Amino acid sequence: MATILGVGSSPSLSLKRDMREDVIRIGVIGYGYWGPNVVRNFHGQARSHVVAVCDKDPKSLGRVRQSYPDIFVTSDCNDLLTATDIDAVAVVTPVWTHYELAKAALENGKHVFVEKPFTCSTAQAEELIELAERKNLKIMVDHTFLFTGAVNRIRKLIDEGTLGDLYYYDSTRVNLGLFQHDVNVIWDLAPHDLSIMDYLIQEKPEAVVATGERHLNGVADVAFVTLYYPNNIIGHINVNWLSPVKVRTTLIGGEKKMLVWNDLEPDEKIKVYDKGVQMSNGDGRYQLLVSYRSGDMWAPRVEQVEALKAEAAYFADCILNNKKPFNDGAAGLHVVRMLEAADKSLQQKGKIIQL
Ligand SMILES: NC(=O)c1ccc[n+]([C@@H]2O[C@H](COP(=O)([O-])OP(=O)(O)OC[C@H]3O[C@@H](n4cnc5c(N)ncnc54)[C@H](O)[C@@H]3O)[C@@H](O)[C@H]2O)c1
Numbered sequence: 001m002a003t004i005l006g007v008g009s010s011p012s013l014s015l016k017r018d019m020r021e022d023v024i025r026i027g028v029i030g031y032g033y034w035g036p037n038v039v040r041n042f043h044g045q046a047r048s049h050v051v052a053v054c055d056k057d058p059k060s061l062g063r064v065r066q067s068y069p070d071i072f073v074t075s076d077c078n079d080l081l082t083a084t085d086i087d088a089v090a091v092v093t094p095v096w097t098h099y100e101l102a103k104a105a106l107e108n109g110k111h112v113f114v115e116k117p118f119t120c121s122t123a124q125a126e127e128l129i130e131l132a133e134r135k136n137l138k139i140m141v142d143h144t145f146l147f148t149g150a151v152n153r154i155r156k157l158i159d160e161g162t163l164g165d166l167y168y169y170d171s172t173r174v175n176l177g178l179f180q181h182d183v184n185v186i187w188d189l190a191p192h193d194l195s196i197m198d199y200l201i202q203e204k205p206e207a208v209v210a211t212g213e214r215h216l217n218g219v220a221d222v223a224f225v226t227l228y229y230p231n232n233i234i235g236h237i238n239v240n241w242l243s244p245v246k247v248r249t250t251l252i253g254g255e256k257k258m259l260v261w262n263d264l265e266p267d268e269k270i271k272v273y274d275k276g277v278q279m280s281n282g283d284g285r286y287q288l289l290v291s292y293r294s295g296d297m298w299a300p301r302v303e304q305v306e307a308l309k310a311e312a313a314y315f316a317d318c319i320l321n322n323k324k325p326f327n328d329g330a331a332g333l334h335v336v337r338m339l340e341a342a343d344k345s346l347q348q349k350g351k352i353i354q355l
Helices: 011-015 035-043 058-067 077-081 095-107 122-135 149-159 185-200 307-320 329-347
Strands: 024-029 048-054 072-074 088-091 111-115 139-142 166-176 207-214 220-228 234-240 242-254 258-262 270-281 288-298
Touching: 024 035, 024 077, 024 307, 035 048, 035 058, 035 307, 048 077, 048 307, 058 072, 072 077, 077 095, 088 095, 095 111, 095 122, 111 307, 122 139, 122 329, 139 307, 139 329, 149 185, 149 258, 149 270, 166 185, 185 207, 185 220, 185 234, 185 242, 185 329, 207 329, 220 329
Parallel strands: 024 048, 024 088, 048 072, 088 111, 111 139, 166 234
Antiparallel strands: 166 242, 207 220, 220 234, 242 258, 258 270, 270 288
16 A cells, blocks of 8 residues: 655554545645645545645754654655645645646546636636546645635625625735745735636636736736626736735625725624615706615625635535536636736736636
């Protein structure tokens, strides 16, 4: 059974367990900033265990050993990719490495959990989707926010018709850093909103406009992305690594109600306002009557769940029960398509790009 012998600590410790058919054995590649969250959440599940972690950086491996003495560690990803006793690989490395690592995992018969954004290009994403289909393997893209209580509550408010027809989605996602070296601020922060918009708005965007500027390391660190949807729905995302304060606030406006989602609020993350505007023609041809409605505000209960924990359980469920994840390769590809279009627009100082 054990094939990841000879590297790191003794593999027998990690591989003695998890032989049950209803437990997915996971190898995680990348234990930098986000990797520890992925390991903690996959390891603590009834139906998944992390059996091995790979990172090029010995300091990262030291941190794994300290927290999880039972997990096998290695600096060579081939140990994980070729291990016959690993069912799925989580790719938690910088964006430019996703395609190669995910491809190698699929080629070796492993299901793949891959960080956002899925890949650096639509061509790469399409190739991985085709490979996974051919090999009958799952791809899940970590669009973490889709598993939060807040996003699920907003989706419910939209589905129930509480907000009415949507007018706009306007998000501010800014903070100081963390500067990425391989992608600009749009590829780093906007995938969250793009995946949320795909989940909340029934329509697909038709065009993208992006403007932004670089100040420090050659990639845009401040950017504004606008998405045009059918039925006059408009989306706007403000992303910034040079903000003195952290803001995670989204306004969603509908014909019947409007809401504010402040993700930094510990309680009452969502506030729904019974506010709106109605216009009608008065007696005279040019007389426009505008009436403003200003009713109650209420804060719906939002389930407090660790999103990644719910997502990890869903990943195991999809594999064990052969279900298609809703945050699959196709969902990841659509986000990458919007990012690519945003880059094209950014390079042409805000030229409108049709999708
Ligand atoms: N879902 C989320 O909310 C969320 C949050 C943060 C980051 N991310 C994503 O997670 C990924 C990693 O981001 P991060 O901030 O943790 O980056 P990071 O630079 O902090 O960590 C990446 C780690 O991967 C290791 N690594 C790189 N290439 C490797 C290879 N070929 N083999 C083995 N190890 C390798 C590095 O040594 C490093 O420890 C990115 O795709 C990022 O977009 C997602």
